[in-house]
Amino acid sequence: MTVKARIERIGEFVDQEVVLEGWLWNKRSSGKIAFLNFRDGSGFIQCVVVKQDVPEELFDLAKGLSQESSIRVTGIVRKEERSQIGYELTVTNIEVVSRTEDYPITPKEHGVDFLLDHRHLWIRSPRQRAILKIRAEVIKGMRAFFDENGFTQVDPPILTPSSAEGTTNMFETEYVNGENAYLSQSGQLYMEAAAMALGRVYSFGPTFRAEKSKTRKHMNEFWMIEPEMAYVEHKENLQIQEALVKYTIKHILDHCPTELKVLERDTAPLERVVAEKFPIITYAEAVKILQEKGHDFPYGEDFGAPHETELTNHFDLPVFVEKWPANIKAFYMQPDPENPDVILGADLLAPEGYGEIVGGSERIHDYELMKERFAQENFDDSYNWYLELRQYGSVPHSGFGIGLERTIAWICGIDHIRETIMIPRTLYRLYP
Template identity: 80%
Template sequence: MTTKATIATIGQYVDQEVLIEGWLWNKRFSGKIGFLNLRDGTGFIQGVIAKQDVSEELFATAKGLTQETSVRVTGTVRAEERAASGYELNVTGVEVVAVTQDYPITPKEHGVDFLMDNRHLWIRSPRQRAVLKIRAEIIRGMRDYLDNNGFTQVDPPILTPSSAEGTTNLFEIEYVNGEPAYLSQSGQLYMEAAALALGKVYSFGPTFRAEKSKTRKHMIEFWMIEPEMAYVEHAENLQIQEAFVKHMIKWVLEHCPQELKTLERDTDALWRVVNEKFPVITYKEAVQILQEKGHDFPYGEDFGAPHETELTNHFDLPVFVEKWPADIKAFYMQPDPEDPSVVLGADLLAPEGYGEIIGGSQRIHDYELMKSRYEEHQLGESYNWYLELRQYGTVPHSGFGIGLERTIAWICGLDHVRETIMMPRLLYRLYP
């Protein structure tokens, strides 16, 4: 009986006959020999069919296959160094499951809008499959680090009574009792409560920002991993972030070599990130670097994309920018005891122009200081529970949030975050 195999495991069956269940990606025939590029979701492999080795009917069936027709193909596996997968299939049988006619995405060039309108089909392509596979492994690598370093996953609510950071870019809906509710921008505030119950925690889930931005780095719906840690202060928070990022990148390098090759990603640059220490500079030092490089950048402003790119090019590594002016950061960030005008927070900027991927800080744990921030920012009753965390067993604590899609874009070397998720939600795109 023929063994059912997947393309990912095909190397286990050299010189054996196997059955591959998948689809025809494309084909090429030259006289009495044909080449079938097959995919099954786990990878791609070339099937070779020779007219002299099969019946005329089978050869004609193979030659008549159309792009994305679903098929069951039997054949003998052989090692082939020149093949991308390292193996080829000498085809001995083809069974058509369902014929596809006029598949809309052909090998020719298509515009971005066309491909996005057909995203449900575009994800079948080698490049898009590679990105989604890497996305899955990035998530696994992140979870592996956290789960094996004493963190407990906790799931905060997606429907909230207020914003995490007091911004106005909220998706407002009417709750079942008629009150206003909002789609979560971040689970951080709830994770602080969880950290005081469980010590080290993390959340992983979708977040929503109703920003009317259409840059290559912004999405309306994106995913965040947000660790929070009791009894961890600013310096240790940075150490944990660096170890976390390095572990995640190493995981992808080890688990996705073929996908990274498909994307033509410079893996030497990623290995350098794994092996070298991340620079840490203050916001003030960052401003000085920008000014020395000719940027007319005033102290007290947030960085734009050109500034983040300049800073990472200066170091050619991910760089922490710490101790930002308190005026431009969130109300909950702990002031630096040596200079209360700045906070014990940091952004991690990814190299190669990908910008901020992590934002983190030590949180205010003093009740009186947090109460004064409430008054200053005119926070309403919906935040009362958060203030109470400073009344009942408060401790120094820190955390951070990492945006999954920006991280994927960086690791994959993509030009735009729209390719980093199955169905991107962008300023002017809610379909498919």
């Protein structure tokens, strides 16, 4: 009896007849054989139609199929060492479900704007499918890490009355009662409240920043994972971040070898990340390294992309840069008791030019100090609940945020962050 199969599990059906349901990606043919590159969403497989083994009308049908026509293909699964997946299908029948004409994205080169205008179709290509599969596995791996380490997922609100770091780069809307409301740029403040209830928590969801940035590392809608942990101080916070990154990279190496091959990703740098300890340097040490390497970089400024690349090239590993000047970091970050001008926080810079993927810190837990910060920031009453966290049962606590798309871009080794999400939202793009 012919069974329905998926390409991702095709190895379970060697020498059996199966039905695959999907689409024709492309084809080539000679006078006697037609090769159909078929996809079903779970993968790609070559389907071989041999003229002498099938009715003439079936061979003509195979040769006449158009790109992205939806079809059901019946055939015998064969081992094939030359195949990327190790198998191919010897076709015995084809049923056309829907014929496609004039598919816009052809094997020829297309401009980026054209491809983004057709992003809803572009994601069908092998490369884009591989990136989205890796995205799904990154999420799965991160969730597994948190599940295995005693974290509880909590979902903070997306509509907020204020911001975590100022409203200048936020999307504003009017709430149902006429008040100003904003699309969240971070769930961190709410997650601190959740940590006081559940100990170790994380959020995972979309964030929105109305920055007018056109760099390859920025989007206006992206996804963040934001853990917060009660009774965790700065050093332990870095240890947890490193463990999460290593766990995630190993998960991808173990579960996405085919996708990494499609992307032609050199996995040696990723394997090194799993195997070696991440270096930790202070901001002051980072500035010294940059200056010694010829950068005219003054103490007290944030790093740009060239500076982050220089630092990671120096170590050839993800590197923590800790103890930043307090005046260029957020109000809630705990000052270093040995030097209150710097904070107990760090950014994790990914190697190979990908830059910051994690930012975190120990949070201020002292009520009086937080009151001082509130006065300096001129906060209104919409932040009172956050101050109360320091008034009722405050404890040392820490947290961080890891940008999903930046992490995926690094793992995949791709140039632009816009390929790491299904439909990107960038400065000039709200379509499709």
